[in-house]
Amino acid sequence: MAVHFRNKSGVIAVTAVCCAAAALASAHALLAAGTAPATGVSAGVSAFADLPQATASPSVAATVARLASSIGMSGAAALRELRALRTGVGPLSVTLYGFAAADGSNCIFLPGWVAGCGAATEGPRGTQFVIGGGWPARVASQTVDVPSTLAGIVSDDVSGAQLSINGVKRALPIRHNSYVATLPDVPASDPWHATLSLTHTDGSTTSVDLPNPAGD
Amino acid sequence: MNRLLRSGTRVLCLAAAAIAVSACLASEASATSCPNGTSTWCPTYVQNATFNPGGIGLSDFNYEVDYNVTNWTKQNGDNFPEEMGLTLCDASYNCYSYDYSSYGHIQDPRSISYGRAKCHAYDNNMYPINVQSCWTENY
Numbered sequence: 017m018a019v020h021f022r023n024k025s026g027v028i029a030v031t032a033v034c035c036a037a038a039a040l041a042s043a044h045a046l047l048a049a050g051t052a053p054a055t056g057v058s059a060g061v062s063a064f065a066d067l068p069q070a071t072a073s074p075s076v077a078a079t080v081a082r083l084a085s086s087i088g089m090s091g092a093a094a095l096r097e098l099r100a101l102r103t104g105v106g107p108l109s110v111t112l113y114g115f116a117a118a119d120g121s122n123c124i125f126l127p128g129w130v131a132g133c134g135a136a137t138e139g140p141r142g143t144q145f146v147i148g149g150g151w152p153a154r155v156a157s158q159t160v161d162v163p164s165t166l167a168g169i170v171s172d173d174v175s176g177a178q179l180s181i182n183g184v185k186r187a188l189p190i191r192h193n194s195y196v197a198t199l200p201d202v203p204a205s206d207p208w209h210a211t212l213s214l215t216h217t218d219g220s221t222t223s224v225d226l227p228n229p230a231g232d
Numbered sequence: 233m234n235r236l237l238r239s240g241t242r243v244l245c246l247a248a249a250a251i252a253v254s255a256c257l258a259s260e261a262s263a264t265s266c267p268n269g270t271s272t273w274c275p276t277y278v279q280n281a282t283f284n285p286g287g288i289g290l291s292d293f294n295y296e297v298d299y300n301v302t303n304w305t306k307q308n309g310d311n312f313p314e315e316m317g318l319t320l321c322d323a324s325y326n327c328y329s330y331d332y333s334s335y336g337h338i339q340d341p342r343s344i345s346y347g348r349a350k351c352h353a354y355d356n357n358m359y360p361i362n363v364q365s366c367w368t369e370n371y
Contacts, residue, residue, distance in 0.1 A: 086337040132335030139334035140313040150329025229329035
């Protein structure tokens with residue numbers, strides 16, 4: 017399906033309200049106990065080694081080229097390491113791509129929507145994520161309602177993931193060290209309490225506060 | 233397309249907490265070359281700033297704003313979940329939904345026919361973050 021994601025004339029009407037929930041992470045408890053937890057995905061992401069090289073369209077290859085230098089890779093090397101972590105993401109069936117350098121630093125991206133790159137240690141324990149997309153149909157000239165999408169990777173020591181938004185909980189299946197979830201379109205003026213909860217193989221948990229993409 | 237091409241770029245930088253605590257107005261020369269070879273406008277609208285939770289930066293306006301990028305780091309190590317967001321806004325300050333990430337390098341490849349780029353430290357971040365740069369371009 018050929019979909020043109022670029023918006024050339026429309027914008028979203030956003031009500032400027034910020035939510036006030038506190039960010040929590042089990043890292044705090046571990047720090048209080050004097051134990052330094054592994055942060056980000058520094059425990060390893062085996063999917064980057066196990067999956068085959070992904071085929072890149074010209075536009076995906078261009079994105080890889082733009083991202084690679086941020087983690088010290090050449091575009092050619094990054095293309096060799098490109099992996100399709102998830103396909104069929106969201107109502108427009110996009111692919112979550114990722115690639116990693118030898119030191120574990122990595123990039124993940126949803127083409128045309130969002131990309132993130134960083135060292136393996138960045139982010140809360142066990143995961144690194146992006147939230148992208150977000151062209152609600154209320155935007156002038158938008159004919160397709162593209163919801164925001166949460167996409168992330170988890171390290172090998174994560175055994176489960178759960179997303180809770182305004183009290184509604186759902187399990188996030190982990191495949192190829194990745195998870196995805198379509199986020200509800202909640203106006204910034206409405207309550208938003210979203211938490212990503214990870215369960216680690218040692219039984220500990222990590223909770224990450226997630227922002228409302230429609231926030232101010 | 234009648235693009236706005238400038239030899240100099242005025243940058244409005246707002247580094248603020250949830251309630252604005254500081255603002256700065258700065259000017260800088262536009263880069264002589266942009267990362268994308270076809271770009272002629274790629275201002276760095278925030279450079280080496282501290283963003284408290286809720287802090288924002290805004291670029292100048294232009295046509296066909298096509299890319300928005302930020303590089304940032306935490307001040308208190310990786311143990312705390314901080315996040316940064318990017319979006320594009322029109323002349324009336326209506327903005328797309330944010331692209332957020334826990335990564336220190338974020339790219340927002342969306343575009344807007346006329347508007348400006350915005351970078352934003354998540355309101356619920358626990359500590360200030362160091363924003364090395366927020367920059368945008370049109371092409």
